[in-house]
Amino acid sequence: MLQVSYIRDNREQVLERLAVKNFKQVGLVDDIIVLDSQRRALQISSEELQSKANASAKQIGELMRTGKKDEADALKGQTGAWKEDIKKLTEDLAAVDEELQQKLVLLPNLPHASVPKGITPEENEVVLEHGNKPTLPENALPHWELAAKYDLIDFELGVKITGAGFPVYKGKGAKLQRALIAYFLDEAEKAGYAEVMLPLLINEASGFGTGQLPDKEGQMYYVGMDNLFLIPTAEVPITNLYRDVILKGEELPVMNCGYTPCFRREAGSYGAHVRGLNRLHQFDKVEIVQVVHPDKSYDVLETMSTHVQSLLQNLGLAYRVLRLCGGDMGFGSALTYDMETWSAAQQRWLEVSSVSNFETFQSNRLKLRFRNAEGKTQLAHTLNGSALALPRIVATLLENNQTADGIRIPEVLVPYTKFEWIS
RNA sequence: GGAGAGGUGUCUGAGUGGUCGAAAGAGCACGCCUGGAAAGUGUGUAUACGCCAAAAGUGUAUCGAGGGUUCGAAUCCCUCCCUCUCCGCCA
Numbered sequence: 001m002l003q004v005s006y007i008r009d010n011r012e013q014v015l016e017r018l019a020v021k022n023f024k025q026v027g028l029v030d031d032i033i034v035l036d037s038q039r040r041a042l043q044i045s046s047e048e049l050q051s052k053a054n055a056s057a058k059q060i061g062e063l064m065r066t067g068k069k070d071e072a073d074a075l076k077g078q079t080g081a082w083k084e085d086i087k088k089l090t091e092d093l094a095a096v097d098e099e100l101q102q103k104l105v106l107l108p109n110l111p112h113a114s115v116p117k118g119i120t121p122e123e124n125e126v127v128l129e130h131g132n133k134p135t136l137p138e139n140a141l142p143h144w145e146l147a148a149k150y151d152l153i154d155f156e157l158g159v160k161i162t163g164a165g166f167p168v169y170k171g172k173g174a175k176l177q178r179a180l181i182a183y184f185l186d187e188a189e190k191a192g193y194a195e196v197m198l199p200l201l202i203n204e205a206s207g208f209g210t211g212q213l214p215d216k217e218g219q220m221y222y223v224g225m226d227n228l229f230l231i232p233t234a235e236v237p238i239t240n241l242y243r244d245v246i247l248k249g250e251e252l253p254v255m256n257c258g259y260t261p262c263f264r265r266e267a268g269s270y271g272a273h274v275r276g277l278n279r280l281h282q283f284d285k286v287e288i289v290q291v292v293h294p295d296k297s298y299d300v301l302e303t304m305s306t307h308v309q310s311l312l313q314n315l316g317l318a319y320r321v322l323r324l325c326g327g328d329m330g331f332g333s334a335l336t337y338d339m340e341t342w343s344a345a346q347q348r349w350l351e352v353s354s355v356s357n358f359e360t361f362q363s364n365r366l367k368l369r370f371r372n373a374e375g376k377t378q379l380a381h382t383l384n385g386s387a388l389a390l391p392r393i394v395a396t397l398l399e400n401n402q403t404a405d406g407i408r409i410p411e412v413l414v415p416y417t418k419f420e421w422i423s
Numbered sequence: 424g425g426a427g428a429g430g431u432g433u434c435u436g437a438g439u440g441g442u443c444g445a446a447a448g449a450g451c452a453c454g455c456c457u458g459g460a461a462a463g464u465g466u467g468u469a470u471a472c473g474c475c476a477a478a479a480g481u482g483u484a485u486c487g488a489g490g491g492u493u494c495g496a497a498u499c500c501c502u503c504c505c506u507c508u509c510c511g512c513c514a
Contacts, residue, residue: 043473047483054483057495061441064494076494083494246470367471377470 001364002107003379004036004100017110020326022119028103035100042096046089053082105214109361111326112298112335118325124338125325130309131318133342134400142345143395144276146402147173150422155276165266165281172422176397176409177284179416180390181259184286184311188387191307193257193288198237200260201228206240209366211332211358221263230263234287235384239362242291246377247370253300254291257387259284277391278350285389289382291368294359297381298335301357304385305337308353311388314412317396318342320349330354332361337385341392345399350392355385398422 007014007029014029056079063072116125147153152173158166169177185195207213207229212220221230231237238256247254262285266274273279288307292300305321312319324336333356340349360379363369369377401408406423414420 040473043483047473050484051482053494057493058441060494064441072494079494 001104001361002110003360003364004032004104007032007107008036014110018108020111020115020117021108021329022327023108025106028106032100032103032107035096035103039093039096039100042089042093046086046093049082049086049089053079053086056082108331109334109358111329111333112357114323115329115335116323116325119327120325121328123325124328125323127321127323127337129318129320130313131316131342133318134344136344136399136402137404140345140399140402142276143343143398146398146407147276150407152176152398152422153277163281165279167277167280172417172419175417175419176394176413176422177390179413180388180393181284181286182416183413184387185257185259187311187314188257188286188288188307191255191288193255196238196241196256196258198231198234198258198260200231200237200263201226202231202236202240203228206236206243209240209243210236210362211365212236216331218267219265221265231260232264233262233384233386234258234260234285235289238287238289239291239368239382239384240366242368242380243366245368247291247368247380249293249371249373252291252293252370252380253296255288256290257286257288259286261285262389277395278346280391283389283391285386287384288387289384291363291370291380291382293370294378294381297357297359297383300381300383301335301337301355304355304383304387305339308339308355308385308387312339312341312352315393315397315410317393317400319352330356332356332358334359334361339388341396343392343396343399345402346395350396352392352396353386353388356383358382358384 002014011029011033015026018024018029056075060072060075060079063069063075116123118124141149144153144155147155150172151170154168154170155164157168158164161168189195201223204213204227207217207220212229212232217229220232223229237260238258241256242254261282263282264280266279266281277283288304290300290304309319309321319339319341322338322340324333324338329336336354336356338351339353339355340351342348343350359381362382363379366382368380368382370380372378397410398407401410406421409417409420409422
């Protein structure tokens with residue numbers, strides 16, 4: 001959520017930045033500015049009246065104590081009359097403020113200056129490509145066939161138990177999941193992230209804090225009986241750890257990592273591109289989150305990007321890094337890098353990580369602040385990234401490492417899997 | 424799920440209608456004291472929004488949340504949420 005004071009003082013800039021995100025509701029921004037000035041006008045008049053009433057009440061108390069009951073009664077009448085006005089003004093104020101808030105949450109975050117203009121994923125900027133795309137043997141198989149061939153993943157069983165998009169991992173397939181999770185967590189810990197294990201259900205306040213609510217509830221599974229949502233990413237519970245918190249300056253940066261399953265409804269996405277592990281309703285992911293000083297957030301974004309890339313390099317996967325264009329970016333992000341690995345059997349790039357700087361977009365909603373050098377509270381910047389999401393990593397590992405004799409496990413994973421080959 | 428108790432500032436904890444944004448203590452910060460430290464001692468120590476060019480200052484709100492009574496509510500009433508204890512159930 002943007003800060004009203006910023007919108008008020010930087011209308012042109014806000015509109016210009018929003019245009020990069022392909023957001024063109026100029027009217028909304030102007031509505032916000034009008035509502036804000038209405039809000040302040042109402043606040044001034046209601047507070048003036050309240051101030052008078054408070055003084056009067058104090059005076060009545062004084063008169064009562066000194067036994068001047070008549071004078072007190074006279075004052076009571078007058079003060080009582082103000083009460084109606086105060087009530088009216090306060091209600092108006094609340095109504096205007098409510099409307100302001102409702103409009104405010106509709107504005108996406110402003111993109112960073114380096115974000116390319118564009119609407120479709122094709123307009124994302126390729127920042128770098130790393131590693132050679134492997135050439136596969138003649139009869140190479142896509143991962144879903146490999147998974148069946150070696151009995152690693154059973155998609156049909158998952159359908160029986162839950163539905164499409166909920167795979168059952170078996171044998172070495174299951175162990176590979178566990179190995180990847182442990183490996184990613186260990187690497188994150190080495191990089192300075194403190195591990196947390198989290199609730200998988202979140203309440204509305206948490207969903208609001210990180211930007212999933214309002215409006216994006218359709219992407220989450222909802223447990224109506226208790227008004228809770230299944231997490232779409234560990235970002236939500238981890239970042240919300242710091243909701244309503246004022247950190248000491250020296251506590252920054254806060255670095256956390258966590259493994260959770262993630263649940264996404266992904267309504268309406270079916271077809272060849274979502275086959276196998278390409279898109280699931282439940283998947284595993286290790287997330288990294290940082291809460292940092294605003295001056296540091298873009299350096300930290302690079303650090304996080306580097307961390308993710310090092311994982312991909314260690315796994316021996318060819319990948320590329322994209323700087324997302326305005327239209328393809330998330331609602332709350334100011335700058336996002338997507339990491340994609342090359343799926344050799346499918347001959348296409350698969351997104352395996354997304355690393356974003358939210359600047360103060362989330363912290364404003366979360367009321368996540370720190371005490372700055374002047375001793376004042378200031379909104380911190382939040383960042384998060386997948387490090388990494390498992391399914392597409394598994395997909396590319398299976399496909400790219402397939403040989404006539406079986407599938408080779410990357411060296412770094414062997415201590416975790418305790419086996420070198422799937423055959 | 425049943426019964427009871429309770430939610431006050433960073434913490435402990437006082438406060439049952441007016442002088443309460445809130446006693447006291449602890450903690451923390453800065454100073455004094457000290458060769459240095461401890462002890463002692465002094466001062467300070469919530470947040471948000473508004474007014475002001477800004478600092479200073481100042482107004483309003485906030486004692487779990489929302490509503491009500493009253494000239495005036497941390498204090499009285501109602502609703503909700505949460506925590507704790509005991510019992511029950513249970514991985």
